Amino acid sequence: MKDTLINQASPGINKCQQCCIRELVLFADLQQDDFKLLHQPICNIEIKAGDTLYREKSAANFVYTIRSGMIKLVRYLPNGNYRIIRLLHPGDLAGIEALHGLAYLHHAIALKNTEICQIPIADIEQLIRKSPNLYKQLTARWQKIQSDADIWLAELTVGSSKKRVANLLLYLDAQNTNESFYLPAREDLGALLAITTETASRVIAEFKRQGLLQTQQHSAQIDKVKLEQYI
Amino acid sequence: MKDTLINQASPGINKCQQCCIRELVLFADLQQDDFKLLHQPICNIEIKAGDTLYREKSAANFVYTIRSGMIKLVRYLPNGNYRIIRLLHPGDLAGIEALHGLAYLHHAIALKNTEICQIPIADIEQLIRKSPNLYKQLTARWQKIQSDADIWLAELTVGSSKKRVANLLLYLDAQNTNESFYLPAREDLGALLAITTETASRVIAEFKRQGLLQTQQHSAQIDKVKLEQYI
């Protein structure tokens, strides 16, 4: 796995009020006046596929909002293997654990080129005291993380490998508004579903032969109806 | 599985200020005055092993604090099987998703006789506005749920069945201050670790033969050092 920590030089300063995904993000409910409480700039940074946004156990000073692209949260196992704990899509928060003054709990690595906003936690803490709306946004995020994790536990780590892969493909498809979605590498599919790279490859190849799945590079389309029969 | 909804008659009214596990619970940081904001009584209820505290998708009006005992959060799969999503111990919150006006996300079922405090969410919402300390307690709980779920995903649903069972036994032992801990039934071990009841039984029997585990009824003791070699 590539392991390049991002270069944080030349980040652009972002105007939250005019953000194109404003209705998705943490600050969706903030009023005009609230933004005056932001003392540090919100930096808009871009990272490339394979770059590491932050590392597990490193000091957590920022929360990040995904504007575009895709991030995997990774935890390494004692035996050197890794598991992907969660996938982050546009509108999701990365590093929310920073709000408790703790270190980050995972490695955050970009799966494709990704744009993010970097928000200093000091500002968030100040805003929380003033804006009850922000508090609600935050707990909504926690709630979403919890329920996603629950579904993951209940659905994606049990059953046959075909069922798991089918479930994951349907999940990835549902995340995207486009008709095609990003299909992670076989190794990452394995790390997501707790199966080996080879098994992931076999199932994907099988689905392609059956016409349930078409791919070009990492762009994929599925036949939802037929895939659902595997669940 | 038994399925008796709890009888909510004759709950005792609890004095939070004098609660014996006060330092553990949600209201740990509240000041004397804050308690005046509680309009409805906090009920202290007792449920027996096998009783259901609340059901998935039912209206969520209360958050619960576990005072003693043990609760499993359960989700049923389409095929009729169930998975245990999380175990709750004294000091943990059950039904925290109620704070978002949603239905409960799981079935909550007692594994042994359990004492709980029933807290109306209307009161909590009022307290949040007044007490920033409560807000911090709440986000701390969300954070703990997340990190526990992450560990579960990374550690307990991968690897051989022996590794999973060993990990679970060590986890259960670490939760308790006593030298012995509660060992769930084989079926529940399977639902926790995504293995079959039979496999759970075989591994437990094997560990007993090897002297890594002693049991009396549901009370168990382990040899930590030797068990850690399976991880």
Add this chain to the structure above:
DNA sequence: CGGACGTTTGAGGAACATCAAAGCCTGTGG
């Protein structure tokens, strides 16, 4: 005593991991 329930154990087979090798695509350098 008899029935219900949970646990243990066995035999057989299917699914998946492991090990190994070949194929394929991309980018680089001669």
Add this chain to the structure above:
DNA sequence: CCACAGGCTTTGATGTTCCTCAAACGTCCG
């Protein structure tokens, strides 16, 4: 422009683990 190296994917052969089905055993309780 071609050759080649490196990474990712596919495929095969083999072995192990675990699931499935089945039956027996122990325990608790009416």
